[in-house]
Amino acid sequence: MASYPIIRTDTSADAALKWLLCVAVMIVVDILWLWVGVAIERTKPRPSTERAINLAMAATIAATALFALL
DSSP states (O other): OTTSOSSSSOHHHHHHHHHHHHHHHHHHHHHHHHHHHHHHHHTOOOHHHHHHHHHHHHHHHHHHHHHHHO
16 A cells, blocks of 8 residues: 555645545444444353354454464
């Protein structure tokens, strides 16, 4: 994203637009994350199921971070 300008004529506007896009994505992802957490909590899973969900999410985060480093 940083390598390619969206607004070629104004670097400040380009940076501001990219910042706004990143913030918008963060807001959407955070709202979805909270919604999923509420939905999971409403099901009242057993502790072993909660542990499995936590491990799956941790593995996903670790895999994403590893992928970003490659």
